[in-house]
Amino acid sequence: MEKSILFYLLLAVPLATSFLAFGIKSRRLVEAVHFAGISIEAFLSLQMVQYVIREERLFALGDMLYADSLVAILLLIIGVVGFLNGFYSIGHMRYDISRGEIDEKEISSYYGFYHILLFTMVLCALSNNIAIMWVALEATTLGSAFLVGFYKHKASAEAAWKYVLICSVGLAFALYGTILTYSNAFAMVQDAHKAMLWTELIKMAPRLDQQVMKLAFVFILIGFGTKVGLVPMHTWLPDTYSESPSPVSALLSGVLMKCALFAIIKYYAIALQAIGKEFLETLLLIFGLVSVGVSAFFILVQKDIKRKLAYSSVEHVGIIATGLGVGGTFGVLGALLHAINHSVTKSLLFCTAGNVIVKYGTRDSQKIRGIFKVAPITAFLWTAGLLALVGSPPFNIFISEVVTVIAGIEAGHFWTMILFLVLLVVVFVAFFVLISETVVGSPPEDLPKGDVNWLTLLPIGILFVFMVALGLHLPSTLSQLLQRAVTIVLGGTI
């Protein structure tokens, strides 16, 4: 296959699927089209990853699109986790129709928006032009707004409102960061096209104006930081994640958040060479630790299971920011690996929470009792997911958290890491209590026994396999990608 065609296909497939989905009336047909769309997209992203492994860097459309190992990791997340969340959507939305949460007629627009969101995320990942990357990220907010407010409840409307307003306002700050970076670069190269390309910016990074880049990075961190949910810009996040349909929560937390995160990482790479490590270290460690600290408290006091998971996303973004703040080979490696691990584990948990909600008809942790007796497979996945989330071995998150902590201690942040671990213990306690409350005990008497159907269990089962596999062994392809991505971020050429 011609390589540049792969870029265009990656963008065209979700867009075409979306148009098709909006036009189809029959539920079964739209499900089939959706499934075909996500499968092809997953296949294409894997194909792209293979190309990147072989050739290291590819360009298309006059260098406006590109893919290197850093991009490939994000693309892998979008393709694979996006596929599994999309797969889970089919079963879950059928339940929602039968529960009367949504009309069967509306299902086409769900899948239509799902693929618009996929398209904008892929565009964001592949953009070499920093302004187009911003445009794509803003478009992800707009594409996902209807998915967030998909249910007809009053609370869904309120959540969608908060989501769009706060994220759009936040992203407006990131536009400033983008403009500053561009005009800084333009003053040097006098070439409007090149001054917007990330691959060019990273080359000229050491010569960029320090003052301007400092300001630019602060704007970027506030802007894209709103979208990833760093404290104190996180206020929209618990509402949005809890009110969205569960597969959407999984997609938002597992995939969309990573798009904004990788945008921050791209600027981090530029800023690292332009202004040095010290400034970034202070800024990211503060944001990271405050996010972990504040969310730890909220995880403890929330009653709603999806709000607990939402705050846990804030916590994990904090962990990733801490890794980036610590910096160096292991810090960045920890952050990138944690991004992958969090995508897998959090998607698994939001989908499983979806099953629990289908079964119990509530999100209130005080009313959910004895999942094990009612739905044993769901109970198993729920327990394993929560244990993984708090960093227990042998699951994936344990590895990336250990890497982050070791990197921190090696970089001389001993006491910071102790504080970090103390906060993680608080989260551990909070989720351990949740497991003991919800899994064991006796379920409400009128609740029919029996697990949810295989359509909603299979995609979670696959996520479970990933979660365990990544905890036991890092595949050589992935470790190669990660090593190269770390080199790219730290400014070495490969």
Add this chain to the structure above:
Amino acid sequence: MSGTNIVNVLSVLLILTSMLVVETRKLRMAAYMYRFQSLVLVTIFLSIAVFMEAKPLYIWSITALITKTFLVPYLIFKVIKRVKEQEEGVAIDKKLTIILAVGILALSFAVVEPFHMQAVLKLRVALAVSIAHFMLGLLCILASKNALKQILGYCLMENGSHLTLAIMAYNAPETVEIGILTDAVFAVLIMTIIARRLFKDFGTLDTDKFTLLKG
């Protein structure tokens, strides 16, 4: 009067219109003010295009004229028609907002002081105004308790950042500028759709009444 002077004077006019958007209590009036302001903004774009010989800005002016003076106000007026004029509650006292606005203006001038880039030097006043404008939009969102007024605040932020873009990146490729404007229109479109739904569900656009989600 030189070209850069015209731009700088026009941008002062811009800040006056945005103050009016922030301060007026009547939604319809605020929307008219926004429309007038967008017209001033387009004039600024055109002047920069002429004086800086920045060709991409001609297209940017035309698209801005269509989107900011017609499409966006049209969307807002449509919602106003639906919800009728609502007495708007304020979160921050009027006197305080004026003091804050002056503070923002002063701060913006201080922020642009250390900029030494060539493109910026001549248009420093306009750049300061654009940043102040952006912050005033944010102030408008924070100070008001009406969803529609908050949308207008977001539009002010956009006008501010788009002016910054025109000043600092007047030679940026058209695709980028069109992309950014398209996003801007869709953002307002989606916000108004959600605002209509909020009105249908809650019977008001008072954000104090949206209290289902807390904590």
